[in-house]
Amino acid sequence: MDSKTIIRIQTVTKRFGPAVAVRNVSLDLAEGEFFCLLGPSGCGKSTLMRMIAGFEEPDEGRIELDGADLVGTPPERRPLNMMFQSYALFPHMTVSGNIAYGLRRGGLDKAEQAARLAEMIRIARLDGFETRYPAQLSGGQRQRVALARALARRPRVLLLDEPLGALDRSLRESTQAELKELQARLGTTFVMVTHDQDEAMSLADRIGIMQAGSLIQAGSPREVYERPASRFVAGFIGAANLIEGTIIRREPVFARIALADGTEIEARAETGEPGDAVAVMVRPEHLSLAAGDVPGPNRLAATVTATAFLGDGVSIRARLASGQDIRVLAHGGAPEPLRGEAITLAFAADAARVVT
Amino acid sequence: MSGVVHPPGEGGKRRAPSKRRWGSRLVLLAPALWLALFVLVPLLIVVRMSVSESVRARPPYRPQLPASLDPELWREALGELTLDNYRDLAASSLYGEALLTSLGLAFVATAIILVSGYGIALAVARAPQNWRMILLAAVVLPFWTSFLVRVYAWIGILKSDGWLNQAFLALGLISAPLAILNTNAAVVIGLVYAYLPFMILPLHASLEKQDPALLEAAADLGASPLRRFWTVTVPLSLPGIVAGSLLCFIPMVGEFVVPELLGGTETLMLGRVLWSEFFSNANWPLASAIAVVLLAILILPIVALRESERRRQEAAS
Numbered sequence: 034m035d036s037k038t039i040i041r042i043q044t045v046t047k048r049f050g051p052a053v054a055v056r057n058v059s060l061d062l063a064e065g066e067f068f069c070l071l072g073p074s075g076c077g078k079s080t081l082m083r084m085i086a087g088f089e090e091p092d093e094g095r096i097e098l099d100g101a102d103l104v105g106t107p108p109e110r111r112p113l114n115m116m117f118q119s120y121a122l123f124p125h126m127t128v129s130g131n132i133a134y135g136l137r138r139g140g141l142d143k144a145e146q147a148a149r150l151a152e153m154i155r156i157a158r159l160d161g162f163e164t165r166y167p168a169q170l171s172g173g174q175r176q177r178v179a180l181a182r183a184l185a186r187r188p189r190v191l192l193l194d195e196p197l198g199a200l201d202r203s204l205r206e207s208t209q210a211e212l213k214e215l216q217a218r219l220g221t222t223f224v225m226v227t228h229d230q231d232e233a234m235s236l237a238d239r240i241g242i243m244q245a246g247s248l249i250q251a252g253s254p255r256e257v258y259e260r261p262a263s264r265f266v267a268g269f270i271g272a273a274n275l276i277e278g279t280i281i282r283r284e285p286v287f288a289r290i291a292l293a294d295g296t297e298i299e300a301r302a303e304t305g306e307p308g309d310a311v312a313v314m315v316r317p318e319h320l321s322l323a324a325g326d327v328p329g330p331n332r333l334a335a336t337v338t339a340t341a342f343l344g345d346g347v348s349i350r351a352r353l354a355s356g357q358d359i360r361v362l363a364h365g366g367a368p369e370p371l372r373g374e375a376i377t378l379a380f381a382a383d384a385a386r387v388v389t
Numbered sequence: 390m391s392g393v394v395h396p397p398g399e400g401g402k403r404r405a406p407s408k409r410r411w412g413s414r415l416v417l418l419a420p421a422l423w424l425a426l427f428v429l430v431p432l433l434i435v436v437r438m439s440v441s442e443s444v445r446a447r448p449p450y451r452p453q454l455p456a457s458l459d460p461e462l463w464r465e466a467l468g469e470l471t472l473d474n475y476r477d478l479a480a481s482s483l484y485g486e487a488l489l490t491s492l493g494l495a496f497v498a499t500a501i502i503l504v505s506g507y508g509i510a511l512a513v514a515r516a517p518q519n520w521r522m523i524l525l526a527a528v529v530l531p532f533w534t535s536f537l538v539r540v541y542a543w544i545g546i547l548k549s550d551g552w553l554n555q556a557f558l559a560l561g562l563i564s565a566p567l568a569i570l571n572t573n574a575a576v577v578i579g580l581v582y583a584y585l586p587f588m589i590l591p592l593h594a595s596l597e598k599q600d601p602a603l604l605e606a607a608a609d610l611g612a613s614p615l616r617r618f619w620t621v622t623v624p625l626s627l628p629g630i631v632a633g634s635l636l637c638f639i640p641m642v643g644e645f646v647v648p649e650l651l652g653g654t655e656t657l658m659l660g661r662v663l664w665s666e667f668f669s670n671a672n673w674p675l676a677s678a679i680a681v682v683l684l685a686i687l688i689l690p691i692v693a694l695r696e697s698e699r700r701r702q703e704a705a706s
Contacts, residue, residue, distance in 0.1 A: 087608075088608075108605070108609050115606075117606055119602055125624045125625055134612070135609075
């Protein structure tokens, strides 16, 4: 990202009583990007977003918007808006009333307000529903009202708290595409909180992964998928096999790892010294079935425990000699191994990563 | 409006088999019987008495309805029914004044109760969960003491050498005792004190269930605390405001104990007039007519309110 920083979060910590909800998080958000805060429930991602919105104040650290400290500014004076997980639509106001609520104090005259309202109604495809009350709308329509209401003030940053969480699966997928398209068209910075890694992968320019209040890694979907910073990230983003072992030799780019049964494998490594207990991450799609006894590097002996035909490939579950289960996604017309069959799995050292 | 599909959850979708409907009718029969026995029948007796004539006899009204089913006797008895009591009410300015005083004092007291009760209800609803029950119990606690005793206690506070005047004198706020007792002001104070819990409870019920995210959303959209209060909190508590106001206003209009103990000769409220017609003048028919008029005046706003509510809901769907 070479565009300028819009929000700078500096060493922010938030405690609720003895519990630390957010622990020493620092993060820069670039103008116009779509950023996803991803993590399991209770990881502090919502608290971090609520601090950006102004509903919570950090105990330590600063949150800056365009270089100015936001801490102490009440939510009504922050030039950013939030779309709530529950939508928080005003039940006593119509669709128009909800969307126009934020425009009354937006420094716009009556004509501009009306024009903006009409624009938001059109963007959210709510034409004909202007005089309906929230209780008379479908889930998808409510979601669009909430989005239109939050966007009506043209916020510098739009915060979205699990915006698609209440939609059913099919609607969620089409709404994802709309959301992404809308963000690209408006150019507004979006910060979204989600626990759904598929959603984060498909929407975000960058993903920030949080665990137990800490920000573990922030990077593009490809970065966090290919170069996870920890076992947690590797397991949370996509499916991953984590093979336990010990580093026995370290080279500039690669490391040699000995597994418990004496097998030696090679993987890319950015950290770790000889003697360190580490895990080697191999994605299921990077494992392939090797022909019988042909020797070579990075071979793992395994026994098939289950197979499933997926159409475009075969999903295989196998057990290593160490007893660890491993997942393989074999593509194309590879012959489907039988349950109980002894197989040899191979992978490229480039596709495997040492994680700690 | 465009005729799009009906929102889910609306429109007739259940049609229970008739057997089950008989079951539910049976369940409804018990409250219907209760209402008929303890509301409708007494009301009919009062209405019938209000169109009778006061006499020095026992019972002190006529005509008596015949014990037999002879149509001649019935025709004769019904022919004696009269609207004279209502004419008397309309002719004498005393009753009109009493009605206006009652409505006025009840209105002022309701307004004061609404404002102060709203603050208390809001404070309770926003208090930490474990405090709410304690605070609500404190609101209800006075009910453990007799209403009469509590109102009587106000005499000791409000009289010219009472606690209030002594406190004001000691603080140097006044130089001579204020005459509060036996004025309309004392009646309003008593009414506010006595009826405040009836406002707080329904208000608290409607405030407590408001989603706090709505206030956050309003703040997020640039609304100041005051604007959040007027545009979100108040409109959403409207059912509580209406319920609380009716619960206070209606019984206060006919209130007898408070004006009797705290009011003066000027405080001519309908409850006192009714009492004196009934017990001092033994004019049961006139007292009944007063009761019927009062009932009609108090029911009208409720009917109007329900009607407008129904229209609003029809317009919305």
